[in-house]
Amino acid sequence: QKEVEQNSGPLSVPEGAIASLNCTYSDRGSQSFFWYRQYSGKSPELIMFIYSNGDKEDGRFTAQLNKASQYVSLLIRDSQPSDSATYLCAANTGGFKTIFGAGTRLFVKA
Amino acid sequence: GAVVSQHPSWVICKSGTSVKIECRSLDFQATTMFWYRQFPKQSLMLMATSNEGSKATYEQGVEKDKFLINHASLTLSTLTVTSAHPEDSSFYICSARGPSGAYEQYFGPGTRLTVT
Numbered sequence: 001q002k003e004v005e006q007n008s009g010p011l012s013v014p015e016g017a018i019a020s021l022n023c024t025y026s027d028r029g030s031q032s033f034f035w036y037r038q039y040s041g042k043s044p045e046l047i048m049f050i051y052s053n054g055d056k057e058d059g060r061f062t063a064q065l066n067k068a069s070q071y072v073s074l075l076i077r078d079s080q081p082s083d084s085a086t087y088l089c090a091a092n093t094g095g096f097k098t099i100f101g102a103g104t105r106l107f108v109k110a
Numbered sequence: 111g112a113v114v115s116q117h118p119s120w121v122i123c124k125s126g127t128s129v130k131i132e133c134r135s136l137d138f139q140a141t142t143m144f145w146y147r148q149f150p151k152q153s154l155m156l157m158a159t160s161n162e163g164s165k166a167t168y169e170q171g172v173e174k175d176k177f178l179i180n181h182a183s184l185t186l187s188t189l190t191v192t193s194a195h196p197e198d199s200s201f202y203i204c205s206a207r208g209p210s211g212a213y214e215q216y217f218g219p220g221t222r223l224t225v226t
Contacts, residue, residue, distance in 0.1 A: 036217075098215060
């Protein structure tokens, strides 16, 4: 069973801090990895994707990928209360199916 | 870019009736679209994968005769919930595979279905 695992949280950080969200995946054939943000009652929104080992930065967000450890993370710098949401990690093996994690709830305290 | 729309955003129907939900990619062509459902405080559940011009591939446990999917063009997929029952009440979300080749998905805003 191919899986993507995330800590359900909630992860609570103060405003202005760095939030670190982690994800592990079981299928070594996974090639592309995605982070989505989902506000309560809304659909997921793509934040960024990564497919090479290392870091990828986009504004306040940095995705990190370590294929040897089968580990993906998302760092959110200068966290804002508006970042409070559930963050979904997902992995694709290059085929039709993308496996989603159950999500980590992030709460940024003002 | 990569905008997906969904219509209607919410619908209330009586038990036994059918409801059609439309999913459109507005600024790109989507060969592959996906349909999910999500219950409150639960994770996304993939129902089916829809490929333009061919039959949808349903996930195990999803009744294909109850959830009819049609992907007649590169920008439109529809989900019809037939003979709806209260237990079908849920948040239905479509997504479309993006144009970059990295297999990212762009989600529609979702349709909240309530069956009375």
